[in-house]
Amino acid sequence: MSETRLIEVRRNVFKKNDLLARELRARYRDAGTRVISLVSSPGSGKTAFLERTLTELRGRFRVAALVGDLATDNDAARLARTQVPVKQITTGTVCHLDAEMVQDALEEWTLSDLDFLFIENVGNLVCPSSYDLGESLRAVLMSVTEGEDKPRKYPTIFHSADVAIITKIDLADAVEFDRAAARASIEAVRPGMKVLEVSARTGAGMPEWLAEIER
Amino acid sequence: MHELSIAVSIVDAVCEELQRRGDPRLIAVHLTMGALSGVVKESLLFAYDAACEGTPLAGTQLVIEETPGEEFLVTALEIEDERDAAD
Numbered sequence: 001m002s003e004t005r006l007i008e009v010r011r012n013v014f015k016k017n018d019l020l021a022r023e024l025r026a027r028y029r030d031a032g033t034r035v036i037s038l039v040s041s042p043g044s045g046k047t048a049f050l051e052r053t054l055t056e057l058r059g060r061f062r063v064a065a066l067v068g069d070l071a072t073d074n075d076a077a078r079l080a081r082t083q084v085p086v087k088q089i090t091t092g093t094v095c096h097l098d099a100e101m102v103q104d105a106l107e108e109w110t111l112s113d114l115d116f117l118f119i120e121n122v123g124n125l126v127c128p129s130s131y132d133l134g135e136s137l138r139a140v141l142m143s144v145t146e147g148e149d150k151p152r153k154y155p156t157i158f159h160s161a162d163v164a165i166i167t168k169i170d171l172a173d174a175v176e177f178d179r180a181a182a183r184a185s186i187e188a189v190r191p192g193m194k195v196l197e198v199s200a201r202t203g204a205g206m207p208e209w210l211a212e213i214e215r
Numbered sequence: 216m217h218e219l220s221i222a223v224s225i226v227d228a229v230c231e232e233l234q235r236r237g238d239p240r241l242i243a244v245h246l247t248m249g250a251l252s253g254v255v256k257e258s259l260l261f262a263y264d265a266a267c268e269g270t271p272l273a274g275t276q277l278v279i280e281e282t283p284g285e286e287f288l289v290t291a292l293e294i295e296d297e298r299d300a301a302d
Contacts, residue, residue: 002295002296003295003296004242004243004293004294004295004296005293005294005296006245006291006292006293006294007236007291007292007294008290008291009232009289009290009291009292010288010289010290011228011232011288011289012286012287012288013221013224013225013228013246013287013288013289014224014287015228016224016227016228017224094217094220095217096217098220126217126253127217127253129253130217130221130252130253130254130287155251156251156252156253157253159251
């Protein structure tokens with residue numbers, strides 16, 4: 001029987017994506033484009049929130065959006081109503097966006113024509129956490145209908161994000177949403193994380209969100 | 216299938232490393248997986264076999280060491296010792 005031996009490698013498996021994300025980050029910076037990504041579970045209101053955000057920004061800034069889904073271009077069609085450039089990335093069976101998909105989607109756009117680029121990730125609280133897209137801000141969304149302990153159940157994605165946004169806050173009373181418990185859950189996973197409460201329907205909390213991204 | 220795309224990344228990375236080392240015969244890939252990396256061990260093991268099919272990694276083993284933290288690294292390649300193989 002032949003002998004075996006170990007050769008040490010120490011190679012980061014996400015290296016390819018991380019390198020590409022670093023390149024993208026440099027491109028965004030050189031173009032002066034602020035890139036913000038949104039992650040959440042399906043149905044937490046990412047698209048409604050993004051629609052409202054695009055509508056409120058478009059008069060003052062040059063904005064565009066990329067939206068990821070496994071199938072359909074429903075979200076892109078919906079966001080197109082805001083009259084800003086929108087492109088759908090359909091991932092097929094892949095449960096997250098990666099830096100290469102973003103790079104490909106950006107091919108026809110001139111970044112320096114954009115002040116803000118929004119990237120709506122595939123609705124998923126697990127996989128997107130491992131993939132850096134070069135964004136300067138990652139917002140994780142959770143809606144009041146999902147339960148206050150989402151952050152504790154999915155710590156990795158909350159840990160990878162910069163700001164937490166509690167959506168559908170206009171429904172908080174109807175579903176007896178416990179704000180303090182939700183905030184404690186976020187704080188337990190990512191101490192000091194900024195938390196915003198918004199409603200895309202009523203516009204509550206939108207000024208705070210816009211102030212956060214326009215800084 | 217998140218783990219499948221990760222398994223494919225592992226196979227790509229290992230293929231490169233093998234090529235750089237003169238294509239030794241691979242027995243196993245040793246991997247360090249942080250608990251915060253967001254990867255499920257069982258799914259990854261399953262996906263690994265599928266990703267290896269039709270590559271120089273077919274039939275090799277994935278040995279996963281779980282650690283706290285976020286790191287996700289191929290730490291070592293277990294290869295057949297050439298000195299012995301030459302006998």
